[in-house]
Amino acid sequence: MTIRTRFAPSPTGYLHIGGVRTALFNWLLTRRHGGTFVLRIDDTDAERNRPEALQPILDGFHWLGIDWDEGPEVGGPCGPYVQSQRQHLYVEAALKLIDSGHAYPDYKSADEISAERKEAEKAKRNYIYRGAHRSTPPAECRRLYDAQRTVIRLKVPEGKPIVINDLICGKVEVQPELVGDSVILRADGRALYNFATVVDDVAMKITHIVRAKEHLSNTPVQVLAYEALNYPVPQFAHVPVVNAPKSKEKLSKRKMKQFMTDDVVQRLRAAHAVPPDWTDEQIKNSEDLNPATVAFYRVLGYLPAALVNYFGRLGWSLDDKTEIMPLATMIENFSLERVNDSPASFDPDKLLWMAGEYMKQLPIDDKVAGVIPFLRRANLIGDEVDDALRRKIRKVIEACGDRLKVYSDVYLYASFLFRDPEYDPKAVKQRLHKDGIREHLTAFADVLKTIEPFEPAVLEEKLKEYCDARQFKLGDLNHALRVATTGVMVGVSVFDGLAILGRDETLRRIGTALGLNM
């Protein structure tokens, strides 16, 4: 039997990290077994559905390299893959259930029910709803419904427990008297999630439903729907939710706000990932560029392979040691048995570490190609990249070395190589206002005029010579050179930096720095 799985996001405008992890598990399982992965858009709730909200989700998957065999863009034999276009199927199925005695129309108003529910809550009684027509004969139910449309409810059969054999949670039993007769179709014919998803999963021949644990409580109703429709119940695997960092609560945008640091805001601005007139506060409250979304990591220049590896390891493990593994290894070895039973907290620190590991392994040419869009967006380079510029970028990347964990790190370490320094007053005060620095900087500038070739190793040698001869602390002059030429205290090696700047530019900047009145 070949397996068929699906991921069914609702179009919210962004791809959430928790969703990606679930999608990834589905995808890995499917690729492992050579099955078919279906992407379906669950937009039954019109209020949540914005037409432009789908593309960011598809973009996110494309970027991560998670592809689907059937769904939007690619089509397939079970389409359409958008629930709003399948409404007639849900109506059809619901009517079938009325005729077979598994469902009934219900005329009690939502207000009345919620009032009863509130009352029950107040009295600390459990509220399980059963509609008036649950014992009305099917033909009569149908006559009533045809005469006056209303909501249709699924009739929960009493007597035997509902059993779910979950691939991750094991056997879960629920007593039917604890499950209310839930609405499957609204009066206007729109289906509810619990019903639409079953009808679609049946129509799309889904064999394995891998989804977040929060759906486990919905599952009994869905199982009843399968049984009522007389379809085989698929395999369920409820994966534990992803929690917020160092937290026991589900990951949410609000919980991630603390990771919108000033550094992040600066990078987002530099990359022009947000409108220039936004305030810091607006950026920090952004809906789609939030540390709980995939797009956030994309605009900061995380490598997609690192995200896939990280999320693949969140809640699943290969063995007792392996952290970094090629995608092929993950696919070959993925199994639901090794998915943890308990929730896992998302750890941005570990993700960043992993991003660095992937960046280290990336061939230099790929790094150059990858960093160019980031330089461009920040206006550090223009649209044209000629050979000379490409060589320079290559040198910059080499100089950055392992400092570059994500592409936006280039802003931090190497911006000065593409534009004039922005002198940080603190750096100037600390490094340029020391005793003797001005004199030595001036004198060493004369040395720089004669250095040949103007390359890192030679520069380093000459600086050492200069300092040794005058018994001056090498570090002090070095730091001064850095601040004079870059404006800041952190960056690539001073010698690499000077060599890339070139002699004339280096001397010009030292001159500027010496004239600085800060």
Next chain:
RNA sequence: GCCCCCAUCGUCUAGUGGCCUAGGACAUAGCCCUCUCAAGGCUAAGACAGGGGUUCGAGUCCCCUUGGGGGCACCA
């Protein structure tokens, strides 16, 4: 309130009754390297929620307690 699920270092995890004096990774701290920042090397600190069973033997199986999470919709 009711139902369901979960429980190993701060975090991700290994552990499927003896291989466990509980292993690895991130983060943390110290030292080394060093022109800053990274990277790298070495070291340290750090966990079986508690209580009962079962067993020759329990992190591992069972029960209870506690703690946490999710759900109880004409949301998905």
